[in-house]
Amino acid sequence: MDSLHLNHEDDIHGIAGKVIRPGHQGYDSARAVWNAMIDRRPGVIVQCQNTEDVISAVNHARAKDLPISIRGGGHNVAGHAVCDDGVMIDLSGMRGVTVDPETRIASVEGGALWRDVDVASQAHGLATPGGLISDTGVAGLTLSGGIGWLRAKHGLSIDNLVAANVVTADGSLVRASAEENSDLLWALKGGGGNFGVVTQFEFALHPIGPEVMFAAPVYAVDDGPAPIRAWRDLMKKHGDLVGSLCEFSTAGGEDFPQEMWGKKVYTLACVYNGDAADGETLLQPLRELDNMVVDFSGRMTYCDLQQIFDTLMPAGEFRCYWKARYLSDLSDEMIDLAMNNALTAPSDASISSLWNFGGATTNVAADATAFGDRSMGWMYSLDSVWSDPKDDASNIAWSRDGWDAAAPFGHKGRAYLNFPGHGEDGDALTRASFGENFARLVEIKTKYDPQNRFCFNQNIRPQS
Incomplete structure (x- = not known):
């Protein structure tokens, strides 16, 4: 550990990792996360190598009466991993x-x-x-x-x-x-x-696996919603076998016919949760609908499947704002809304999606986990992705306006808290999302974190 990490009156001693403060070499890269919009300045960053480092960092925060943010993968769109002025506990060196x-x-x-x-x-x-x-x-x-x-x-x-x-x-x-x-x-x-x-x-x-079936036929938004409705009906019938989403995006690159470049499309992306051959048969009808633009379907290894969307949003390269709302059902009107919203996205890098639920996801009692009610059938997400800070307002507005427009189709006012925008909806959204579980969460928060040291999140405040 170099001298920058020692001889500081408030330093944290006995750390196997690094302690980085403003002005230290590597500070700016250490506070950068996946969303390029996040520009916060922790008072100290502790890059932990083991559990003992984490304990030391928490004890330091408590002794100095400082709040704590926690960086795991640094992928949260609201940038909860990074705090201003407090202690940022960085776990990226603990990946075993x-x-x-x-x-x-x-x-x-x-x-x-x-x-x-x-x-x-x-x-x-x-x-x-x-x-x-x-x-x-x-x-x-x-x-x-x-x-x-x-x-x-x-x-x-x-x-x-x-x-x-x-x-x-x-x-x-x-x-x-x-x-x-x-x-x-x-x-x-x-x-x-x-x-x-x-x-x-x-x-x-x-x-x-090792092989799974991934179906991904692509259709043009201009050709209408008929394939989405066929997909919806198939998912309602086989939601216990298929994890899927209908993803709206902008066609581009050599994988698409050149005449489609710059046009809005949607992909009926499906993964069969079982034998790949059975999945290929079950999902084949989605690949035979009229006017298919291109088909990215095929059998592949599970690890390849898990990385297939990685190139859409490289870490640190884009500014991002995401919102998601659970839906009680997926009506024709909601499908039309999603299609119209896709056409108005101000950035070609943005995507939006309709997600299916069913099977094991929904077969869990509302009080069995803090997550709460599982009776939602679908989810709608709007993921604004862009590059120029001058475009911040228009892209954020697109996600928020689409999210607001979908409210009449929503499920008990609940939202997926991994897509929280920038966290500006605060207590009201958190309470609505947890529903009847919120009171018990407050009790547990009060027991384990009575001073609200861990407050950079969709925060549940302890009792006073």
């Missing part, structure tokens, strides 16, 4: 994954990315539900639910979380499981980063 193929459990460090989990588990023919982009952090995605391709058969990421090691606000390392601190495990299943720093997750694994 260990798989026990006999018990089918993966032990995952708090800074791991989903690609780390996928590679380690697929070495044994196993997987657990993760996200759709492989450089997403395990921690952030999981703690607010975790919606991935395997949700039809195996549910959300939280439905596979069986235990966690957590450093709480008093600097204690506690284990949360069905047998120990079960209230904390319940809260971690959807309650976000409100309760401490998770240094290790334990996930249940399932036999997957």
Whole structure:
């Protein structure tokens, strides 16, 4: 450790990693996250290498009465990983994954990315539900639910979380499981980063692959909604077998016919949660509808599937603002709304999507996890992605206006808290999203973080 990390009156001693402050070499790169809009300046960044480093950082924050932000993968669109003036605990040096193929459990460090989990588990023919982009952090995605391709058969990421090691606000390392601190495990299943720093997750694994069936026929928005309606009807019938979304985007590049470049299209992206051959047969009708532009369907390895969308949004290259709303149903009117919104996106890099739910995702009682009610059938997300700061207002407005317009089709005012915009909706959205579980979450927050040290998140305030 060089002299910049020592001899400071407020420094944190005995750290295996690095302690970085404003003015130190590497400070700006250490505070940068996936969304290029985030420009906050922590008072100190602790790049942890182990659980002892995390404990030291939490104890320092408590001693100095400073708030804490937690960086796992740094992928949250609101930039919750980075705080102004407080202590930023950076777990990106803690990415270890260990798989026990006999018990089918993966032990995952708090800074791991989903690609780390996928590679380690697929070495044994196993997987657990993760996200759709492989450089997403395990921690952030999981703690607010975790919606991935395997949700039809195996549910959300939280439905596979069986235990966690957590450093709480008093600097204690506690284990949360069905047998120990079960209230904390319940809260971690959807309650976000409100309760401490998770240094290790334990996930249940399932036999997957090595080959899976990915269907991705592409149709032009100008040709109308008929393929989306056919997809909707198929998903209603087979929501226990297929994880899917209808994604609106702008065609471009050599993979598309040149006459389509710059035009709006939608992809009926589906992953069959079972044998690839069976999936190819079941999903074939979606590839035979009129006026298909191009077909990206095919069998592939699970790891390749998990990385297929990675190039859409490289880390740190774009400014981003995302919103998502759960839907009670997917009516023709909601489909029309989504199509019209896609046509008005001010940036060709932006996407929007209709997501299906069913099967294992919805077969969970509302009070079984902090995540809450599972009776939503669908979700609508609007992901503004652009480059020029001069375009901030128009792109943010597009996501917010579309999100507001979808409110009449919404499910109990609830939203997916991994796509929170920039967090400006605050307490009202958080309360609505947790519904009847909110009061219990407040009690657990008060127990484990009574001073609200962990407040850079969709915050649940402790009782006064």
